[in-house]
Amino acid sequence: xxxxxxxxxxxxxxxxxxxxxxxxxxxxxxxxxxxxxxxxxxxxxxxxxxxxxxxxxxxxxxxxxxxxxxxxxxxxxxxxxxxxxxxxxxxxxxxxxxxxxxxxxxxxxxxxxxxxxxxxxxxxxxxxxxxxxxxxxxxxxxxxxxxxxxxxxxxxxxxxxxxxxxxxxxxxxxxxxxxxxxxxxxxxxxxxxxxxxxxxxxxxxxxxxxxxxxxxxxxxxxxxxxxxxxxxxxxxxxxxxxxxxxxxxxxxxxxxxxxxxxxxxxxxxxxxxxxxxxxxxxxxxxxxxxxxxxxxxxxxxxxxxxxxxxxxxxxxxxxxxxxxxxxxxxxxxxxxxxxxxxxxxxxxxxxxxxxxxxxxxxxxxxxxxxxxxxxxxxxxxxxxxxxxxxxxxxxxxxxxxxxxxxxxxxxxxxxxxxxxxxxxxxxxxxxxxxxxxxxxxxxxxxxxxxxxxxxxxxxxxxxxxxxxxxxxxxxxxxxxxxxxxxxxxxxxxxxx
Amino acid sequence: xxxxxxxxxxxxxxxxxxxxxxxxxxxxxxxxxxxxxxxxxxxxxxxxxxxxxxxxxxxxxxxxxxxxxxxxxxxxxxxxxxxxxxxxxxxxxxxxxxxxxxxxxxxxxxxxxxxxxxxxxxxxxxxxxxxxxxxxxxxxxxxxxxxxxxxxxxxxxxxxxxxxxxxxxxxxxxxxxxxxxxxxxxxxxxxxxxxxxxxxxxxxxxxxxxxxxxxxxxxxxxxxxxxxxxxxxxxxxxxxxxxxxxxxxxxxxxxxxxxxxxxxxxxxxxxxxxxxxxxxxxxxxxxxxxxxxxxxxxxxxxxxxxxxxxxxxxxxxxxxxxxxxxxxxxxxxx
Numbered sequence: 001x002x003x004x005x006x007x008x009x010x011x012x013x014x015x016x017x018x019x020x021x022x023x024x025x026x027x028x029x030x031x032x033x034x035x036x037x038x039x040x041x042x043x044x045x046x047x048x049x050x051x052x053x054x055x056x057x058x059x060x061x062x063x064x065x066x067x068x069x070x071x072x073x074x075x076x077x078x079x080x081x082x083x084x085x086x087x088x089x090x091x092x093x094x095x096x097x098x099x100x101x102x103x104x105x106x107x108x109x110x111x112x113x114x115x116x117x118x119x120x121x122x123x124x125x126x127x128x129x130x131x132x133x134x135x136x137x138x139x140x141x142x143x144x145x146x147x148x149x150x151x152x153x154x155x156x157x158x159x160x161x162x163x164x165x166x167x168x169x170x171x172x173x174x175x176x177x178x179x180x181x182x183x184x185x186x187x188x189x190x191x192x193x194x195x196x197x198x199x200x201x202x203x204x205x206x207x208x209x210x211x212x213x214x215x216x217x218x219x220x221x222x223x224x225x226x227x228x229x230x231x232x233x234x235x236x237x238x239x240x241x242x243x244x245x246x247x248x249x250x251x252x253x254x255x256x257x258x259x260x261x262x263x264x265x266x267x268x269x270x271x272x273x274x275x276x277x278x279x280x281x282x283x284x285x286x287x288x289x290x291x292x293x294x295x296x297x298x299x300x301x302x303x304x305x306x307x308x309x310x311x312x313x314x315x316x317x318x319x320x321x322x323x324x325x326x327x328x329x330x331x332x333x334x335x336x337x338x339x340x341x342x343x344x345x346x347x348x349x350x351x352x353x354x355x356x357x358x359x360x361x362x363x364x365x366x367x368x369x370x371x372x373x374x375x376x377x378x379x380x381x382x383x384x385x386x387x388x389x390x391x392x393x394x395x396x397x398x399x400x401x402x403x404x405x406x407x408x409x410x411x412x413x414x415x416x417x418x419x420x421x422x423x424x425x426x427x428x429x430x431x432x433x434x435x436x437x438x439x440x441x442x443x444x445x446x447x448x449x450x451x452x453x454x455x456x457x458x459x460x461x462x463x464x465x466x467x468x469x470x471x472x473x474x475x476x477x478x479x480x481x482x483x484x485x486x487x488x489x490x491x492x493x494x495x496x
Numbered sequence: 497x498x499x500x501x502x503x504x505x506x507x508x509x510x511x512x513x514x515x516x517x518x519x520x521x522x523x524x525x526x527x528x529x530x531x532x533x534x535x536x537x538x539x540x541x542x543x544x545x546x547x548x549x550x551x552x553x554x555x556x557x558x559x560x561x562x563x564x565x566x567x568x569x570x571x572x573x574x575x576x577x578x579x580x581x582x583x584x585x586x587x588x589x590x591x592x593x594x595x596x597x598x599x600x601x602x603x604x605x606x607x608x609x610x611x612x613x614x615x616x617x618x619x620x621x622x623x624x625x626x627x628x629x630x631x632x633x634x635x636x637x638x639x640x641x642x643x644x645x646x647x648x649x650x651x652x653x654x655x656x657x658x659x660x661x662x663x664x665x666x667x668x669x670x671x672x673x674x675x676x677x678x679x680x681x682x683x684x685x686x687x688x689x690x691x692x693x694x695x696x697x698x699x700x701x702x703x704x705x706x707x708x709x710x711x712x713x714x715x716x717x718x719x720x721x722x723x724x725x726x727x728x729x730x731x732x733x734x735x736x737x738x739x740x741x742x743x744x745x746x747x748x749x750x751x752x753x754x755x756x757x758x759x760x761x762x763x764x765x766x767x768x769x770x771x772x773x774x775x776x777x778x779x780x781x782x783x784x785x786x787x788x789x790x791x792x793x794x795x796x797x798x799x800x801x802x803x804x805x806x807x808x809x810x811x812x813x814x815x816x817x818x819x820x821x822x823x824x825x826x827x828x829x830x
Binding site for chain 1: 702703714
């Protein structure tokens with residue numbers, strides 16, 4: 001196999017911060033090459049250098065043996081490189097053909113040659129074996145998976161021989177992921193070189209021929225996928241063993257009285273939920289997507305309240321029908337959608353940190369701000385000051401601001417939904433220790449996470465949801481197999 | 497790997513019945529027809545005729561100036577922008593045209609060209625303030641509108657300039673009940689329709705309005721697209737100014753603001769089914785919107801309805817239309 005693209009000694013820094021340091025990468029025609037690394041490892045930047053979005057400070061991009069310097073994305077496109085961004089880059093109201101040719105519409109006698117656009121789009125769709133998509137249909141009428149296909153066709157329409165995909169499955173449902181795999185394999189068979197950026201271990205092992213790992217902007221390792229195990233990969237990415245990641249669990253004498261108590265609670269999404277969280281305890285809530293984990297969180301927090309059963313805080317039954325009511329009763333909720341629901345992105349660190357206190361407390365207490373410094377320090381927010389807009393912070397620091405906003409009202413019960421999603425390993429560890437520290441101070445914590453190792457590493461007890469109801473409870477340190485067994489509805493021997 | 501047929505199956509691609517779907521454009525023309533019928537009946541009950549020679553002339557005349565402004569407004573709104581300076585620009589260009597002509601036949605062509613050039617410059621300024629200074633379109637064009645107002649208020653107290661008799665033919669000649677100027681307006685609308693739906697820059701107008709970041713990443717020159725749209729919009733307003741000068745016989749500083757062309761044109765565009773956020777809609781719908789507004793006004797005049805009640809009805813029509821389109825959009829997305 002010939003190498004289609006060779007990156008050698010790529011170095012790139014922004015404002016004096018080196019993001020890529022002397023990175024090499026070789027991409028061959030007909031190969032799926034996975035690029036892995038923690039957030040902030042430099043994967044996206046490398047992709048953008050390849051796509052001509054950023055210009056490297058040093059190093060060469062060589063295509064078929066010819067060195068290129070890209071002045072912009074259009075240059076890279078001409079050289080046969082196409083990138084599929086994490087977000088969709090399609091116009092929903094325009095047709096498939098119009099989207100595929102966007103910015104490069106063929107013109108014949110002064111007018112856009114619409115027939116040719118449709119014909120070429122149909123040819124590409126046929127070539128991929130995707131003739132179920134109508135080139136004249138509006139993109140808004142397509143499913144997410146079909147949009148992904150259109151996205152790929154749009155990239156291929158530039159005669160791309162190198163396709164860089166940045167987390168292409170992030171927006172897809174499970175069954176759609178399989179279809180994407182299929183498509184990627186077909187592209188490989190047709191001799192396209194694919195650079196595949198992903199966080200998902202399973203995906204990378206299923207799909208790639210070769211894996212390159214970056215860490216802190218530097219090349220760590222590159223090897224055929226067959227020669228690597230997932231443990232190797234984690235070690236390369238993290239640079240340390242996983243077991244050191246989690247803080248110690250609560251000792252039995254650290255557990256206090258029950259703070260959150262649900263008895264036979266239910267609503268349209270969940271039923272028969274009986275669950276107790278003690279002061280000082282972190283209870284993990286496991287389950288598959290849609291099994292009702294987040295629904296419990298949202299019910300306790302009054303977003304979609306329970307309609308049956310009882311909910312007691314510190315032993316007193318409460319009727320919680322709104323988030324405001326939940327906050328008044330000492331419940332805090334870190335949602336899974338940090339940017340959409342957790343933060344006012346264009347407001348300052350200060351305003352975000354004081355948001356709940358200002359809105360939910362009454363009178364003078366709502367205006368207290370002199371402990372802000374201490375509050376932010378307690379969660380270790382790194383910012384350019386309390387007046388910086390939170391949208392400029394890293395994911396990890398944003399999450400710390402979310403935590404600070406809840407700590408500002410001294411919650412009794414803290415619910416965290418995917419608390420470390422999209423933040424890098426260092427910040428993850430900080431969040432883990434922070435949660436444990438809060439538990440030690442007497443907060444009852446209910447934690448939801450799709451990352452099983454994290455959930456198992458953090459929890460003192462794990463409640464597994466299946467199909468809208470708790471399927472069982474596992475002690476600290478349960479195996480992933482035990483959790484998955486309950487989550488998928490199988491009986492497992494070691495259930496205690 | 498075994499051959500798999502159609503791995504990603506389209507939810508059966510909407511069959512050809514889409515041709516008959518109730519798009520906002522279809523709705524607006526259906527509404528126009530209904531309005532004409534209801535109007536005729538109401539006026540008929542009062543013993544009058546809505547669509548006689550005078551009535552048709554009235555509708556077309558009302559539609560001409562607003563139509564020209566609204567065509568331009570459609571283009572900028574489709575790019576996701578907006579132009580609030582058109583009303584003052586109409587006044588300014590009417591003055592430029594009339595003062596340059598100064599009653600001489602030989603100055604007609606220079607007068608028209610100069611007025612259009614002034615309009616183009618104002619459009620360019622609007623576009624540059626938005627793209628280079630990155631000012632929000634609302635504020636940018638409001639600012640330019642204030643500047644124009646300041647200029648007009650300082651230099652004019654009333655009508656000025658003189659349009660030669662020959663040029664007044666533009667404003668008053670007609671073929672049967674249809675004014676020539678209205679046909680010219682429709683011709684300009686047709687040209688804009690071609691530009692938006694057939695030319696490459698037109699495609700880019702929709703792309704920029706649909707999602708400017710997507711357009712940029714796809715290699716569309718977004719800045720140039722926005723500039724073009726604003727220049728075209730202002731030139732269209734310039735045509736309206738020239739037309740009004742021809743009708744009035746002179747330039748009038750407040751002819752545009754008295755007719756509230758800024759808000760009326762936006763109303764016509766939105767009534768015609770174009771998304772205020774941009775990226776969807778077109779000139780055909782806008783012309784429908786313009787004629788609905790013109791017909792409403794003519795009908796109310798024929799019925800001698802209280803002008804305040806007239807505005808209430810216009811407001812209700814506008815809100816109903818937008819609510820209707822919003823509902824249809826929700827239904828169409830998966």
